[in-house]
Amino acid sequence: MQSNAKxxxxxxxxxIAVVGASRHPGKLGHVIMSNILRAGYKGKxxxxxxxxxxxxxxxxxxxxDNLPVPPDLGIITLPREKVLTxxxxxxxxxxxxxxxxxxxxxxxxxxGFELEMAMADLARRKGITLLGPNSLGLVNTENGLDxxxxxxxxxxGSIAFFSQSGALCSAILDxxxxxxxxxxxxxxxxxxxxxxxxxxxxALGDDPETKVIIGYLESVxxxxxxxxxxxxxxxxxxxxxxxxxxxxxxxxxxxxxxxSMAGSxxxxxxxxxxxxxxxxxxxxxxxxxxRAFATQPLPEGPNLTVVTNSGGPGILAADACxxxxxxxxxxxxxxxxxxxxxxxxxxxxxxxxxxxxDAKADRYRVTLEAVATDEFTNAIMVxxxxxxxxxxxxxxxxxxxxxxxxxxxxxxxxxGDERIGPGRDMLLAAGIPCYGYPEPAIRAISAMHAQYSxxxxxxxxxxxxxxxxxxxxxxxxxxxxxxxxxxPFADAMDMAxxxxxxxxxxxxxRTSDQAVRAAKKLGYPVxxxxxxxHIANRSDVDGVALDLHTPREVRDAWLDITxxxxxxxxxxxxxxxxxQTMGPTKAREVVVKFTQDPQFGPLISFxxxxxxAEVLKDISYRLAxxxxxxxxxxxxxxxxxxxxxxxxxxxxxxxxxxEDILLSMSQMASDFPDIQEAExxxxxxxxxxxxxxxxxxxxx
Numbered sequence: 001m002q003s004n005a006k007x008x009x010x011x012x013x014x015x016i017a018v019v020g021a022s023r024h025p026g027k028l029g030h031v032i033m034s035n036i037l038r039a040g041y042k043g044k045x046x047x048x049x050x051x052x053x054x055x056x057x058x059x060x061x062x063x064x065d066n067l068p069v070p071p072d073l074g075i076i077t078l079p080r081e082k083v084l085t086x087x088x089x090x091x092x093x094x095x096x097x098x099x100x101x102x103x104x105x106x107x108x109x110x111x112g113f114e115l116e117m118a119m120a121d122l123a124r125r126k127g128i129t130l131l132g133p134n135s136l137g138l139v140n141t142e143n144g145l146d147x148x149x150x151x152x153x154x155x156x157g158s159i160a161f162f163s164q165s166g167a168l169c170s171a172i173l174d175x176x177x178x179x180x181x182x183x184x185x186x187x188x189x190x191x192x193x194x195x196x197x198x199x200x201x202x203a204l205g206d207d208p209e210t211k212v213i214i215g216y217l218e219s220v221x222x223x224x225x226x227x228x229x230x231x232x233x234x235x236x237x238x239x240x241x242x243x244x245x246x247x248x249x250x251x252x253x254x255x256x257x258x259x260s261m262a263g264s265x266x267x268x269x270x271x272x273x274x275x276x277x278x279x280x281x282x283x284x285x286x287x288x289x290x291r292a293f294a295t296q297p298l299p300e301g302p303n304l305t306v307v308t309n310s311g312g313p314g315i316l317a318a319d320a321c322x323x324x325x326x327x328x329x330x331x332x333x334x335x336x337x338x339x340x341x342x343x344x345x346x347x348x349x350x351x352x353x354x355x356x357x358d359a360k361a362d363r364y365r366v367t368l369e370a371v372a373t374d375e376f377t378n379a380i381m382v383x384x385x386x387x388x389x390x391x392x393x394x395x396x397x398x399x400x401x402x403x404x405x406x407x408x409x410x411x412x413x414x415x416g417d418e419r420i421g422p423g424r425d426m427l428l429a430a431g432i433p434c435y436g437y438p439e440p441a442i443r444a445i446s447a448m449h450a451q452y453s454x455x456x457x458x459x460x461x462x463x464x465x466x467x468x469x470x471x472x473x474x475x476x477x478x479x480x481x482x483x484x485x486x487x488p489f490a491d492a493m494d495m496a497x498x499x500x501x502x503x504x505x506x507x508x509x510r511t512s513d514q515a516v517r518a519a520k521k522l523g524y525p526v527x528x529x530x531x532x533x534h535i536a537n538r539s540d541v542d543g544v545a546l547d548l549h550t551p552r553e554v555r556d557a558w559l560d561i562t563x564x565x566x567x568x569x570x571x572x573x574x575x576x577x578x579x580q581t582m583g584p585t586k587a588r589e590v591v592v593k594f595t596q597d598p599q600f601g602p603l604i605s606f607x608x609x610x611x612x613a614e615v616l617k618d619i620s621y622r623l624a625x626x627x628x629x630x631x632x633x634x635x636x637x638x639x640x641x642x643x644x645x646x647x648x649x650x651x652x653x654x655x656x657x658x659e660d661i662l663l664s665m666s667q668m669a670s671d672f673p674d675i676q677e678a679e680x681x682x683x684x685x686x687x688x689x690x691x692x693x694x695x696x697x698x699x700x
Contacts, residue, residue, distance in 0.1 A: 007195075007203045009096035010129050011140045011185065013072035014043045016147065017064060017095070019086045020077035021047030023055045028077040028101055030055070031149045032137065039139075039146035039153050046071060063089065070094040075137070075147055080104040083133065084118055091126040098123065098194075100132035101149060106191055107134065120193040130194025131187070136166035139186035142209050148188070150174075157182020158294045160204045162197065163216035164189045165244075172283070180428065181287060184209040198226040205233030212293040213239045214286055220268070223600030227275050227623070234276030238293045238451050241277055242286055243268050266605075267597035270621040274630070276454045278447050285443065288435070292444040295431035296409035298452040301378035303329035304445060305371045306352035308383035309359040309390065313415060314352030317381060317438040324446035328352065329376045338370040357387045361394035365402065372406040379445050381411045383438065386419040396423035400430040409448065411441045460627040465660075465667045468498040476674060476699055486533050487697040489578065499664045501680075501692045502657070504583060510576040512558040516551045518579040525549045527580045528557045529694070530565050534572035536696070541565045547582060554579075583684035583691045588644060588653055590690075591681040592661055594624065594669045596700075602669030606662065608640045609682040626666040631659040644685075657690035658683070676700040 016036065022029035029049070033056050036045055047055045052062045061067050064074075064086075074090040076083055076098065083102050090098055105116035116133060123130035131138065137148030141156040152173040161183055163169045169188045176183070185207060187200050197217060204213045213233065220226045233239055272279045280286050304326050308314040321328055328351040331339070339349040343363065348354035353371070355363050364382065371380055382399050384390060392414070403410045412427050412434040414420040427434040435441040475491045475498070487495065489508055496503050507518035508531065519526045530543030538544050543565050545557035558577060565574060589609035597603045602624035607613035620637035622630045635641065635658055646652035661683060669675065677698040684691045 007097075007129060007199070009072040010099070010131060010138065010195075011145070011203070012143055013097065013145070015046065015069055015071045016041070016043060016073045016075060017046045017048050017061075017067060017071035017090070017093075018075045018077070019048045019064065019090065021049050021055050021060065022077075023053070028149050032075055032077060032101070032147060033058075035137075035146040035148055035150070035153060040144035041146070042144060043072075044069065064093045064095075065089070067093060072096050073147070074098045075101065077101045077149075080112070080115065084115060084122070087119055087122055087128075091122065091128060095128060097129040098131070099135055099137060099147060100130070100190070100193075101135055101137060102132075103134040103190075105133050105193070116191060116193050123194050128194075132190035133193060134166065135190030136169045136188035138188065139183065141183060141185075148173075148186070152177040154186055155180065155182035157184060158209065158211040159183050159290050160185040160187075160207065160210040160213045161215065162187040162189060162200045162204070162213075164192070164197070164218045165216055166190060168216055175283075176287075179287070181291065184211075192221060196221050196226070198222060198229040201226070201233055201239070202229045205229075205236055211237060212290050213237060214290045215239070215241045216244065217241055217268075218244045220271075220599045223267075223271060223597070223623075227271055227600070230272075230275035230277055234451075235455060238289075238448075239275075239277045240280060240286055240289050240293070240447075241272060242280055242283070243272065264595075264597050264603065266619075266621045267600045267603045267623065270603065270623050271600045274623055276451075278451065285440070288433070288440050289444050289447050291428075292409075292411070292433045292448060293451070295433060296411070296448070297407060298455075299379040299409050299445060299449045300452060302326045302449050303376055303378045304381060304442075305329045305331065305374065305377040305379070306381050306383060307364065307367050307371060308352050308354055308385075309357055309364075309387060310383065310385040311348075311352075311354050313383045313385060313413070313438055314354055317383065317413075317442060318352060320439045320442035324442050326442065326446055326449065329374070329378070331371070331377070332375050335370050335374040339367065342366045342370070352383075357385075358389040360389060361391040361398045364395045365398040368399065368402040368410075372402055372408065372410075377408065378449070379409045379411070380406075381413060381438070381441055381445070383413045384415065384420070384423075386414075386416045392420050392423040393426060396426040399427060399432060403430070403432055409445065411435070411445060413438050413441050458629065460629060462625065462627050463631075463663050465664050466500060467664070467667060467671070469671060471498040472668070472672065476672065479699060480674075485698055487699065489531055489575070492695045492697050495668075495697060496692060496695050499668050501661060501664055501695075502690055503692050503695075504581045506581075507579045508576055509579055512555045515554050515558050515577060515579050519548065519551070519554050522579060522581050525582045526554065527578075527582055527693075528554060528561060529578040529580065530561050531575040531578055532565070532569070532572045533575070535565070535569060541568045580693060583693055584686045584688060586651070587684040587686040587691075589682035590644075590658060590685055591679070592658075592665055592683060593677070593679045593681070594665055594675075595677045596669075596673060596675070597623075601673070602666070604634070604662065604666060604669065606634045606658075607638060608643065612638075612640050624666040624669040626663055628659075628663070631662045631666075634662060635659060651687040653685045654687060654689050658685055661690060661692065674699050 020029040047060045074095040106113040146153045150170045150173045166188045306317045424434045509515045525547045528545045594602050594604045607619040612618040618639045620634045622634045644653045679696045
């Protein structure tokens with residue numbers, strides 16, 4: 001793990017050696033040199049090239065052996081086959097950090113992968129901080145360091161950006177230059193042979209010049225480390241990210257781009273949420289939020305007041321509020337009294353506050369001054385449409401002056417293009433986010449309120465359930481020894497008992513006579529279920545018979561189930577049937593599963609049984625280990641939750657019983673990474689409790 005002390009020489013080097021420096025303007029080694037000098041870097045800069053001579057007014061060293069002083073940072077722009085040797089030479093020169101610009105490593109196949117692993121091994125053995133390969137470089141505007149091969153140099157600001165895509169970095173630098181967005185740090189991770197997103201995230205979290213961290217992720221190499229670091233950072237400052245590779249096509253493109261394996265979409269989404277990271281899906285939203293977080297305080301509540309000179313945009317804002325989890329504040333009586341006296345009779349003094357179309361700057365000012373001190377308002381949005389009476393620049397100035405003495409976030413939405421341009425530019429220059437439509441402004445306010453709630457959430461309570469871990473280990477070892485990928489049902493139910501899951505009395509039987517004897521011993525009524533390692537879902541073969549009250553019903557059900565299964569799945573091995581005591585009456589059926597995600601580990605899911613999950617995908621997800629709050633949230637997050645809470649006069653189910661099962665499964669998933677997949681389906685739950693009627697466990 002890279003410490004922030006080791007990253008010091010990457011971001012704040014006193015000396016830099018550019019290995020592969022070139023006097024030809026089109027070469028990467030020349031672009032790097034030019035950018036470093038143009039940005040105003042004050043440290044020592046050493047171009048290295050066997051040809052010697054002079055580059056951009058600096059004397060060239062023919063090798064790293066004869067550098068005047070050991071460099072803090074070495075930047076390599078050589079062809080791929082020369083990179084490892086150059087790293088060895090820099091290591092011999094006692095370099096502290098290396099950035100490899102060169103591409104053509106793991107993303108190109110086996111030879112490139114092996115070369116990259118050799119580079120990573122060298123960096124680890126020598127204690128060198130390695131950025132890249134396949135990196136665009138890095139920027140630290142605080143000390144004038146622009147060690148990139150990009151054409152545009154970023155302005156100074158309080159937003160830090162990191163990305164795995166160098167080309168995207170280059171495009172964003174160019175776009176930010178046109179939008180007057182400044183950065184504190186800018187890092188292109190490349191293939192992450194050394195520094196990972198978790199290392200950079202940790203460093204940026206401790207950076208005093210950075211208020212907001214934004215990033216572009218394609219893959220995460222160590223999901224647990226990333227989550228651990230991210231949780232610590234989001235306690236201090238907002239982190240906003242785009243996660244690429246969220247479709248099957250995108251995942252394939254991610255692998256070919258960086259040679260990284262992508263995890264599942266739902267796992268990465270759950271990971272970002274549990275770490276307190278704000279996920280967006282396009283670059284426009286990324287920078288909309290970054291600008292808002294960098295310039296405005298967090299709203300301490302969800303209550304928004306909208307001031308507008310047009311009713312239509314006010315209605316759009318109200319609609320957007322409801323969808324974003326915000327509320328239109330009801331102004332305090334004192335505020336209403338001020339507005340009643342100051343505004344025309346036809347103005348709407350309730351929220352949205354419509355000061356009508358002939359409003360000039362003075363009317364905006366008096367309204368905003370009243371709202372700024374309103375005790376029920378947590379955030380303010382100023383809407384302006386360019387009516388014939390609108391004083392656009394004067395209104396922008398009024399907003400700026402009110403914002404100076406206001407401790408609440410203020411957002412502007414100046415709708416239009418050419419006429420509102422000067423006012424929009426004034427607002428942005430003064431640090432007030434200005435949008436062209438209400439919806440992106442509302443999304444930004446909602447995200448900021450979510451960040452406030454995240455920082456003020458209750459301390460997470462981790463729960464460790466009692467279990468017989470030794471017994472569970474023996475069951476898994478037994479199945480592995482005889483080559484089974486799925487635990488036999490009897491062993492699976494023993495595993496459930498080891499984790500104190502509530503299960504019904506069950507017997508595995510192989511004949512109809514055994515089924516009748518088992519039913520008599522358990523007590524009627526009973527259920528009969530087909531058992532086959534090749535049938536994951538019994539409903540596919542109609543392999544369940546419920547509420548059997550007599551021996552004749554049990555025999556008939558046995559014949560029906562086995563015959564039907566053999567006809568529908570002649571390839572399946574039938575191990576027999578289960579005889580179980582019937583579960584609770586008036587019960588809902590729910591499903592709990594977990595699978596092992598390659599990047600983030602155990603991914604737990606929760607849903608109702610049946611079409612709502614299978615067809616409508618009404619499923620919620622969290623990564624193990626679950627906290628008590630996670631277990632509560634995952635149950636309440638599905639759209640079908642009102643059915644569990646009690647709908648149309650029905651009793652609510654025992655939610656605590658479901659949460660206990662989720663926490664037990666989280667414990668099992670964390671205890672045994674060898675369990676590739678587990679499914680409790682169905683779990684019967686009513687007002688009195690829950691019962692796990694079936695459990696499947698697949699081991700790797």
